[in-house]
Amino acid sequence: MKSLPAILAALLASAVASPALTAPQIPQIYGADGTFLGLLTPARISTDSFCHQYGNYGSQYSTVSIFNQYGVYGGKYSDTGAYNPTATNPPLVVRGGQVIGIISKNPNIGGAERSDPDALRIYVCRM
Numbered sequence: 001m002k003s004l005p006a007i008l009a010a011l012l013a014s015a016v017a018s019p020a021l022t023a024p025q026i027p028q029i030y031g032a033d034g035t036f037l038g039l040l041t042p043a044r045i046s047t048d049s050f051c052h053q054y055g056n057y058g059s060q061y062s063t064v065s066i067f068n069q070y071g072v073y074g075g076k077y078s079d080t081g082a083y084n085p086t087a088t089n090p091p092l093v094v095r096g097g098q099v100i101g102i103i104s105k106n107p108n109i110g111g112a113e114r115s116d117p118d119a120l121r122i123y124v125c126r127m
Contacts, residue, residue: 032089
């Protein structure tokens, strides 16, 4: 497993240091089909945060969560799933309209910095 990419670590550090960030500045997660999958923020009480384990974007049971290992965006067998080690269209991390990362178990995927979904959750949600 690769370590958390430096670019995401820097973005998350700035998000924690600057609570006055506006929504476009907070990294967002999107499915390859454009579906919003939550905010990449450690705010566990925010219903839009992927750290909110009972919210739409952090629940292991939600259809729009990368942590639903049987769903479209987290499934081990879905080409758009973060947990599929061969996925070619995993969830994207977007900030300011630009793709800055990919959330995937696929160690061979290219195009942007890759973060393992488990490592990302540990790093962001347990700061």
